[in-house]
Amino acid sequence: MVYSVVVAGASRGLGFEYVNFLSKDSANIVIGLYRSPxxxxxxxxxANESSNVHAIQADVGKVSDIQAAVEQAxxxxxxxxxxxxxxxxxxGEPAKFCAPLHTRSAKELEADLHAAFQVNTVGPIxxxxxxxxxxxxxxxxxxxxxxxxxxDTDVVLRAPLIEPVYSITKAAVNMATVAMTVGGLREEGFTILAVSPGVSNTNPPDAADAPLxxxxxxxxxxxxxxxxxAYPDWDGAADAPEKTVRMTLDVMNKATPAQSGRFVSHFGVESEQWL
Structure with missing residues (x-):
């Protein structure tokens, strides 16, 4: 049975790993959206080597790009x-990714927030x-x-993750997931989840193509x-990307419309474990 998937943000990292993993089943048709060649x-x-993989250039922060991608898809x-x-x-800038909000200039912070919201929050919507x-x-x-x-506010308060702009825009995605659900899509049979992939090693030390x-x-x-x-039971090891992909896809495969709208971890819809 053919299973069709679109992965927005498939250039590298976890996005590419989803495309790569799903493409191994020849019955699947997988489309990866990427911003820049x-x-x-x-x-x-x-995509060049696999008949069931298609790559479409699209900036998910731009309506016109997504519309064109939808037409091709x-x-x-x-x-x-x-x-x-x-x-x-x-x-954003690596040097500013973890910078506390109060340490940045208002002009610089405004630009960073606008750019982050456009891709991280507006894009998925x-x-x-x-x-x-x-x-x-x-x-x-x-x-x-x-x-x-x-x-997750509890996680950040326990273990300051100091990724303010990223965290803020992703928290907005969690609420967008709720809004999509209660707006009527759950009643149509949709299952929509915001899923934390945990800690995944998408950039290993030997990744010569994209050094950290x-x-x-x-x-x-x-x-x-x-x-x-904050979490002494966690061994401190990042999961291999394929493990992360398997676990998050398993969460989606098992989830039902009744569970739609939740912010969950890669351990499952009913799990309270993040790491």
Whole structure:
């Protein structure tokens, strides 16, 4: 049985891993949306080598780009889409990613917030709206909005994750997930979840094609230390990307419309475990 999936933000990282994993089943048709060819070399190569993978250039922060992507996807998928994965995200300057809000200039912060909201919050909402006709025609009617444990207030208060702009915009995605659900889509049979993928090693030390920025490496180390201190049962190891993909897809596969609207972890809809 054919399973059709669109992954928004598939250039690299977890987005690419979704496309790569799902494409291994030849019955699946997977479309990856990417913003720039310069960062999508692996996706473009996979699409070139795999008949069931298609790469479409689209900036999810732009309505015109998503509309054009929907038109192409409609032809590729014969008008039917089973799962939309909203994964695109904006992190901003590495040096400022973890900077406290009060340490930044108002002008710089305003620009960063606008850019982040456009991609991290507005993008998933627009993608869901514009792909809705295809999802309505699909069998499963599912939308997975990739969130983060850094968007959970209890987690951040226990283990300061110091990713303010990213966390704020992802928390908004969680509420957008609720808004999509209670607006009537649950009654149509839709299952819409905001899912935290936990801590995934999408940029291993030997990733020569995308070496980790020194500032990001430093900030990540501090975040890990904070999480270890707050959650001593966590071993401090990031999950392999394929494990993260398997777990989050399993969450979506098992979820039902009655559970729609929730912000959950990769451990399951009923789990209260984040790490």
């Amino acid at each position: 310069s960062t999508a070399s692996k996706l473009l190569q996979l 409609t032809r590729i998928l014969d008008g039917k889409l089973d799962l939309l994965i909203n994964n695109a995200f904006y992190a 627009l993608a869901a709206n514009l792909f809705l006709p295809l999802l309505r025609a699909g069998r499963t009617k599912k939308i997975m909005n990739i969130s983060t444990l850094a968007a 920025d020194p500032q990001i490496a430093s900030d990540t180390k501090k975040i890990y230390e904070n999480l270890r201190a």
